Amino acid sequence: MHITLVNMPWASIDFPSLALGILKQRVADEFPDSRVDVVNANLDFLDWITERAGLTREEYNFCWDSYFTGYSEWIFSSALYDDPHWRNAEFADLVAESVPGDMLNKGRELHALAPEYIASLVDRILADRPDVVGFSTTFAQNSAVLAAARLIKRIAPEVWVVLGGGNCDGPQGAALHRGFPFVDYVNRGEGEVSFTRLLTCLRDESSPADIPGLCWRDASGASHANAMSAAPLPASVLVTPDYTDYFEQHAASRAGAMAEPHLVVESSRGCWWGQKHHCTFCGLNGSFMEFRSKSPDRFVDELLAMTERYQVLNVAVADNILDMNYLRSAVPRLAEAECDLRISYEIKSNMRREQLASLVAAGIHYVQPGIESLNGRVLKLMDKGVTGCQNVRMLRDAESVSLGVVWNYLFGFPDETEEDYDAVIDQFPAIHHLAPPNGVTRIAIERFSPYFNRPELGFGDLRPAAHYAVIYDLPESELRDMAYVFDAAHQGISSVHAERLDKAVETWRHEFPRGRLTQCDLTDSIVLTNTRPGFAWRTLSIEEPWEVAAFRLLDQPCTSDVLLNKLRAGHHDIAAEKVSALLDRWRALGLLFEDGGQAVHVVPHAANQDLMRWVTRDGSPALVPALLHGSAGRTPEAGAARGLRCWRERDEEAREIDGMYMGECDLEDTPVRTVSELIARGTRHVALPEPVVLGPGDPGSDRQTVRGLTHVRELTGHGVSVDWDLDLGAEIGQWRLFSHLYPPRSLAGPDGDAVLDQWRAAFHMNKCGYRRGTGFVEVTDLRHGKQRRVLMRKVHKGKLASLLDGAPASDFRQREIDAFVTSGLVHRAGSLLWWLPSRISRWPVVG
Structure with a gap:
């Protein structure tokens, strides 16, 4: 038996169909001699329509996300009813206030082309001569599914057409079966068991009248809806989905350049x-x-x-x-x-x-x-x-x-x-x-x-x-x-x-x-930093013991009476009027949220949250430019620091407050480990003691250069801001190789200031980063404007670990060195090879 399972538009192009992945595995388990294919028509349609009408990622997402207006389903109604102008005027009137004019025009164009696409899709499905075609229909897939099902039965009436999915639950499935006689079967509810039981009936030519939830037709064509199962499937019978078809098709589709799977x-x-x-x-x-x-x-x-x-x-x-x-x-x-x-x-x-x-x-x-x-x-x-x-x-x-x-x-x-x-x-x-x-x-x-x-x-x-x-x-x-x-x-x-x-x-x-609002708890006091436009203050220290206690108690919602009682239970003999005045003051400073008689403070712990926020420019992510204007910190006096200087806050004004400076950390030859330890201690800003200089030098200077670069790379990957100075010398034209690193305070070399301005304007977190998988490493690279995703299979963990801190080039064959450098993922600093991408440990939020 040959079963073809189809995932129609407007399913998301980022995700495989869980339902069809499960059914493919279930059928393979129950019918090992059968052939099971999954056709990801959502990806196929994206390729097909882009060649004819153009369709951006944003336009596809609008269609995927517009289920509640009916916009996406209406597009394929023209194919369902064989009319490229099906109810154009009525629909335009209906969605005039909810669909922007440009998207309504795009919808009309897609609506007119939908019958042609459905015809081409059905031709390709039937060319493989399936015995059964199963469609999963959830939310905005209904009209596209019905259009394809109708054409399949018209061209190849011997092919069994089966529907299942969220749109088929309960009365919905029975109505679909009654209303569209070209649908042979509708599976209502969880389909893992009932679908394979139906395939057994089709193979054995037996009656499906006892399959729970199934809608079927008798010899006269009358629709019957079996009672649904009274109990859900237990978790023990749920199977692991098979997504082989999706990932193969995604890699070959335009979706591969639009969305990470x-x-x-x-x-x-x-x-x-x-x-x-x-x-x-x-x-x-x-x-x-x-x-x-x-x-x-x-x-x-x-x-x-x-x-x-x-x-x-x-x-x-x-x-x-x-x-x-x-x-x-x-x-x-x-x-x-x-x-x-x-x-x-x-x-x-x-x-x-x-x-x-x-x-x-x-x-x-x-x-x-x-x-x-x-x-x-x-x-x-x-x-x-x-x-x-x-x-x-x-x-x-x-x-x-x-x-x-x-x-x-x-x-x-x-x-x-x-x-x-x-x-x-x-x-x-x-x-x-x-x-x-x-x-x-x-x-x-x-x-x-x-x-x-x-x-x-x-x-x-x-x-x-x-x-x-x-x-x-x-x-x-x-x-x-x-x-x-x-x-x-x-x-x-x-x-x-x-x-x-x-x-x-x-x-x-x-x-x-x-804007940001953060706290640093210094045990005896709490330092707050604020850049929200609605509030004029920048830093605030809470130092009175009872106020520190009150702030910590407001970590959880409580009423003013409860707050007062807890303060007194903590040996703070405070009058109710003082607590009320404190809450008034904190309310005016924007430190509280109140609802239902309770209050809670709204101050997160400092984690450089502002560095993890993106705005979108021309479809590309970028850090808010204001965050990188001017110097990120003071230049240490010559000879004043020998190690990494560390602070609890990146805000320059907040760093001046007693207790925010954490002291120096010795420079080590294993900066990857050093930075992890700094993060665990609460470090949020670091200053390097000396400039990073690239260029020819003795072996000792190569190690010094790589050590400085590694600190910056690791700190950037953790979302920690860095004061550092960079001298690219004659290599300043290669600055984009390093543009994923937190921008330096100064950049020496020809046109250094102009290059630094470009660097700051285009910088954002995770611009070039890697992630570890089991048996592979994935690199995502946006340094040159267009996203590049590199999968490094069968990675030797020892070699990668050595490259992180800088490995002697003599440890590698020349062919390996050439491949590393050509890839743009490894930089040669004199006698050392150094891994460029930072390990991604935090993910930004797009604003």
């Missing part, structure tokens, strides 16, 4: 919070909310094996929520693995700072914590189980440990008031240094959510979202069963107030890369 893995299904408190607006998990988690050891082994097999270190975890037991099991194991992973995960927002730090140590660098709002009343309406202060604490602690946070601000809940938003918006300037929302969104009413199932919560008169009627030629009764998104009378704040929220978030997003 990611692994998609799952450690659990369902939601343990939703089992107890289903968030009122959430329609995820469909028929099965029950939480099931893989054993921690199995998950880690599976993940590391996949990174080795596909040689990919970017990982997206598909779970709806992190299993908290993993913090004591899977997370420590990942931290111990010699793999520099970049993992994204969904978590709950009430995790503590030490827990967040453990995630970062394990390679989990981005989280979606389901923040949604910063007002306790609104969060209670959502049934989120957290407060506004807890959510702000999460944002603050994520900044402290360099953890990226992805979230949206939602509104439109029944019984919310304008005061719920005014109280928060007025405090936004105090938290402009914390990760802002991606945007502001009115909640959609989703099938399977409490708002859909329980009209008493405030949304009683639901209708299928208006775009369904423009995309599909079906009666409303069928659309009602097929739809996932529903229209209802708007609830909550007015559109005028929603616009105020939107503008306030836009201001936050603009200010975020440009």
Whole structure:
């Protein structure tokens, strides 16, 4: 049997289909003599359409992200109904306020070409003579899937067409089967077992009437929908996906130059919070909310094996929520693995700072914590189980440990008031240094959510979202069963107030890369540094013992009464009026966030957060230019320093405060180890004692040069700012080789000042860095404008380790030396070879 599985547009080009990867492995296990192919039509379409109409990464992402407007599905409705002008005017009127004019024009162009693409795709699928074609359809894939399925059955009626995925859950799948007779089977719910059972029925020509959840047709063509399974699949039967087809196709596609591929893995299904408190607006998990988690050891082994097999270190975890037991099991194991992973995960927002730090140590660098709002009343309406202060604490602690946070601000809940938003918006300037929302969104009413199932919560008169009627030629009764998104009378704040929220978030997003607020706890005092535009002060020392104690207590949300009682319990005999005055003062300085009678301070620990923020210029990342203007620090007096001078803060004014200078660290011949130790001690700024001079010299000067460069490379990789001076001499034309290093304070050589200006203007973190995988090293290089990704397979760990600190060229064959230098990843400094890329340990946030 030959089975072809298809992932249609508008699936993301960054990620393989988890569903199809699982099904491919399941079929291979159950039918070892069968052929199973996965066609990544999302990648194929990108290549096809770019040749005819051009399609940028941003345009593809807009289509992928526009499911709730119907824009992306409408594009392929022309192929579904064999009409390149299918309802053009009606759709343009419908989305006039939600889709920019240039994207509407692009959509019309894609809409007209969609039938031609579907025809070419189907021809290529059928040329391989499959027996079964299975489509996964989730969110914006429906019309493209149906268009291809229709044409397959018209050209090759003997081919069995099967649909599955999120768009097929519950009543949706039954409606798809009824409404589109060219679809032979629709699998509702989890498909691993039922799909292979269906293949057995097709092979044996037996009846599928006992396969749970399956929709099928009898001899007369009538549609039947089997009852769905009453219980979800246990975690023990979940298999490791096979992504071979995706990574091969991605490497050959235009997507390879547009996006870094990611692994998609799952450690659990369902939601343990939703089992107890289903968030009122959430329609995820469909028929099965029950939480099931893989054993921690199995998950880690599976993940590391996949990174080795596909040689990919970017990982997206598909779970709806992190299993908290993993913090004591899977997370420590990942931290111990010699793999520099970049993992994204969904978590709950009430995790503590030490827990967040453990995630970062394990390679989990981005989280979606389901923040949604910063007002306790609104969060209670959502049934989120957290407060506004807890959510702000999460944002603050994520900044402290360099953890990226992805979230949206939602509104439109029944019984919310304008005061719920005014109280928060007025405090936004105090938290402009914390990760802002991606945007502001009115909640959609989703099938399977409490708002859909329980009209008493405030949304009683639901209708299928208006775009369904423009995309599909079906009666409303069928659309009602097929739809996932529903229209209802708007609830909550007015559109005028929603616009105020939107503008306030836009201001936050603009200010975020440009402002910072940090603390350095010196035991007897706490030094605060501020560059937020909304507050005029720069540094502040909290020195009174009871104020230091109060600040530390406000690390956790508490009321003023609780704060007073805890201070007195700590032997601080303070009057209530003094505490009230202190809170007033800190409120005016923008140090507090308050909600529901509680307050929490908003000051992350200093970690050079501003260096890890990017703005985007012409599609390319760049550090905010203001961060590198002028000297980064004072030039030490000649002969005054013999080792590395270290500070707890990079801000020049803050470094003048007593206790911020950490003293000197001896220069060693193993700077890689030295820098790691400095980071662990809390070093955030370092000054080198002498210039780094490149050029001919004696062997001793070669070692001195490489030692200085290595310190700068390692400090840059950790996000530590560096005062250093560089003399490139006659090699100044090669400055771009070093442009991924933190820009020097001065640059000697012809046109040194002009070159330094270019260096500073184009510098950003991780410009040229490497990551370790199992059996390979991945280098990402942006020094010359265009991204270059280099995979170094079968790397000799000893040789790489020696190059990090500078290895004698005599240890290598001439052929190796030539290859190293030509690659631009190794620099020859006299008698030594030196590794240029820094190891990536932190990931910036794009503003």
